[in-house]
């Protein structure tokens with residue numbers, strides 16, 4: 001049985017994960033912005049901590065409260081997050097800063113606040129829910145992709161830094177999952193767009209058409225994450241969904257092809273070897 005700390009258990013992937021963990025008797029300490037999540041604790045144990053992740057000063061106390069409630073935390077999941085659609089040129093500073101606050105600075109603050117206790121435990125697994133958009137960005141959500149790329153990079157360094165303490169980290173990159181993510185309840189949009197109708201507008205129209213019809217099942221994502229945390233040797237990266245798999249493979253092919261085509265230029269910048 002495991003104890004989890006999961007941000008954003010009110011809806012979507014976080015709620016599905018919390019429900020799956022509770023159903024097998026695990027303990028879930030989850031954050032919500034307000035109210036009580038519609039979750040059945042069943043044979044598990046549920047603790048809810050209210051915190052809005054835009055409130056930086058509230059984050060470390062929320063993590064400390066979580067550790068006060070449990071002897072140890074086995075899995076820490078930075079799940080809460082949201083998307084912003086629109087052209088980079090049209091995003092305001094406020095949109096940019098809020099998005100990074102929730103999607104990047106909050107996970108970082110949570111990890112930093114949790115690490116002393118996790119190091120003392122000598123075991124624990126940090127999961128950062130990133131996105132395929134962080135690895136293979138589309139041209140309609142550049143700032144969102146930037147937040148998820150940041151979290152991917154952070155996870156890769158973190159995993160190396162914490163390995164000597166017996167701690168693990170995984171970046172979990174979902175494709176499109178049928179949650180509220182693309183609904184007006186969650187998604188934000190920058191104003192404007194006329195000049196970018198061809199590139200950004202087309203991408204946004206595609207996402208709007210996908211809302212409510214996404215391929216990914218949140219309950220299956222939860223089951224996959226349980227498999228991940230139960231594995232003796234969990235991966236550094238995990239893609240969720242066949243759409244994420246396709247996009248990741250296409251992206252890797254493109255990157256390798258481009259590296260090969262420009263290899264001579266890349267190599268040309270070294271100092272001449274003097275033996």
Ligand SMILES: NC(=O)c1ccc[n+]([C@@H]2O[C@H](COP(=O)([O-])OP(=O)(O)OC[C@H]3O[C@@H](n4cnc5c(N)ncnc54)[C@H](OP(=O)(O)O)[C@@H]3O)[C@@H](O)[C@H]2O)c1
Nearest residue numbers: 008010011012013033053080081131176177179180181186
């Ligand atoms: N669904 C997808 O297609 C998809 C794809 C790739 C990555 N992801 C990532 O998966 C994660 C979960 O998204 P989802 O699909 O489950 O979306 P969702 O259904 O919209 O749920 C988002 C969750 O994040 C919480 N949240 C948002 N802003 C918050 C804030 N300021 N403070 C605290 N909590 C906040 C929400 O709480 P409230 O109920 O209080 O708003 C909610 O619990 C996100 O990081 C998202 O970027 C999703």
